[in-house]
Amino acid sequence: MGRNTRKRRTPLATKVVAGAAALAVGGGGLLWANFNASAHEEDRAHDRTRSAAAQVATIDCPDVGQRVTDVPDRARGEVDGELAAMDSQITDAYKRLATTRRAQAGDSRYVQNAILGPLKDRRKAVIDRIQLEIDRAGGRADENLDELAPCQGRPAEQPQNGDGQNGGDGQGQDDGQNQDDNGNGVAGPVADDFIDIADVEPNSRDSRNGLAADGDGGSTGSFTSDCGVNENDVFNSDNLIAAPGVDNGAHHVHDYVGNQDNDAFSSDEDLANAETSCQNQGDRSTYYWPVLRLQDGTEEFDANDLGGGAEGNIGRILQPAQAELRFVGNQRSDVVAMPRFLRVITGDAKSFTNGDANANSSWSCTGFEDRQITDKYPLCPEGSRVVRTANFQSCWDGQNTDSANHRDHMAFVQQDGSCANGFQAVPQLRIRLVYDIPTPTVEDGVVRNPYAVDSFPEQLHKPITDHNDFINVMDEDLMNEVVDCVNSGEDCQ
Incomplete structure (x- = not known):
């Protein structure tokens, strides 16, 4: 199949977004971060892992773009670019969520400390730039946008399949397979x-x-x-x-x-x-x-x-x-x-x-x-x-x-x-x-x-x-x- 191959310019906003890492996992795309213990692990570890899975199926961030409604015309291009950079921040954070299963299974605070906390800081920096760009263009930025910086982990809403073991042996942790990826290595649909x-x-x-x-x-x-x-x-x-x-x-x-x-x-x-x-x-x-x-x-x-x-x-x-x-x-x-x-x-x-x-x-x-x-x-x-x-x-x-x-x-x-x-x-x-x-x-x-x-x-x-x-x-x-x-x-x- 073809695709649109028109030569692209590279404005500053584009360079910011292009800096986001590719989200390939083993060449097969993105995994749902559902971290199931292997069959040989102790029950306590298994329960801890399932608890972690319930908390970190995906990342839920407030949509800053829907709150940015009063933007002078001459600032809209810059603001749209910053909002796109925030989208890339989320996809990059989701990549970390999907590729750090072992670390999360062993540390109940890993998602907050290593993923959501840094994401909040990066989002806060972008929000500050958005407010500055609006004010410089003669607008009046919403002073409460900072409250949208924090994101949270969102649990899976569908029931687990038995003990969540892949192929019946529970050995899916190392090869990136689990019961929620339909065997193809990506998150959803289920x-x-x-x-x-x-x-x-x-x-x-x-x-x-x-x-x-x-x-x-x-x-x-x-x-x-x-x-x-x-x-x-x-x-x-x-x-x-x-x-x-x-x-x-x-x-x-x-x-x-x-x-x-x-x-x-x-x-x-x-x-x-x-x-x-x-x-x-x-x-x-x-x-x-x-x-x-x-x-x-x-x-x-x-x-x-x-x-x-x-x-x-x-x-x-x-x-x-x-x-x-x-x-x-x-x-x-x-x-x-x-x-x-x-x-x-x-x-x-x-x-x-x-x-x-x-x-x-x-x-x-x-x-x-x-x-x-x-x-x-x-x-x-x-x-x-x-x-x-x-x-x-x-x-x-x-x-x-x-x-x-x-x-x-x-x-x-x-x-x-x-x-x-x-x-x-x-x-x-x-x-x-x-x-x-x-x-x-x-x-x-x-x-x-x-x-x-x-x-x-x-x-x-x-x-x-x-x-x-x-x-x-x-x-x-x-x-x-x-x-x-x-x-x-x-x-x-």
Whole structure:
């Protein structure tokens, strides 16, 4: 497979992030730090080890980026770079967590003293720089950001498999294997991350995030943009919205459709002049999402790269069988045009540790799409395919194409379908991705040949971390056509 190989610049923020160590463990990615005693050890040592395992499954850090909401425009690039550096600090700390099993088993304070304590100090230094950059640019930094410096160890939430012994002999400690890595050397997904779609109650998902935004009382039309399924194999582990100018800012790989010039260093001018995979050449918008992988032992092109196998994202990248990009209306009113270069993130790549306040993942199976789940991967019956759905925020503040935390300029509709706080309704983007995936098997608490979304290492490939990103690069004529179709009740493409 190919990937985006556009020559990269190296600003200071990039150099800081690039200093993070690769997270390869024995060439196979990242291990879940679950430290099981060998069968020959004394029961007391075994109990101590299991207690340590319960405390340090992953690292949970407060999301500083969501608290940094008042940043002058001229400081945003520097602040985004510092926030990306904090992400790299976490992945580096997770590497230490995953590769120091013996030390942790023998010292109940090891994680705090050797990993979390130093991480707090490094985060405090970055927070100080963020505050200084905001103040220098004429803003007023939150004086309480220091309280976000400490991180904590988070326990595994799924039950242990028997005594946690690998292969029945408990000898997995030295070779990097344990019952939570499915035998492939990476952390997650685990059996508890999957559910039979037949066991999901129909219409049980909370629709607060605008799943039913269109309706008979408002703008009922739609516009579909056909941009393919990433047949051009455009991949990278950047995030142009959240971490502009930072190489590997996402720490996981994205699929891209539409605009073909998508990396951390793409300017608005680059996007406007790029080629597009969309059939309508007026749509140069960027649509991207984390890839799905089948953990079947395949070594992908990025098996040894940051963002890929070196950060625990392993296996065969799955190309969607379908990628539907559809813009719909508002339940209560007409919609207005999106501004060009509007940036929107929906969902939260860190929702396993952040909580579900910004989570917007939605998983299902064809033939069962009245059953949507946020925190489990579906096990689909024969003849049915996995479906990922993303329904974006559709209320715009009327002024900004982005915001300091990349969220505040957009909002979901209220329960009655209207936009609050003077926000204006814009066409709502809905992305529906369909995949042909062999159904994993779950037996005795172990999942075999699982599929999983790429994630930050410490997020353990949890399904709730799924997210989607969009940059509007439609030309004015096409955006006006989208608005006219939606407001007139027509279905266009």
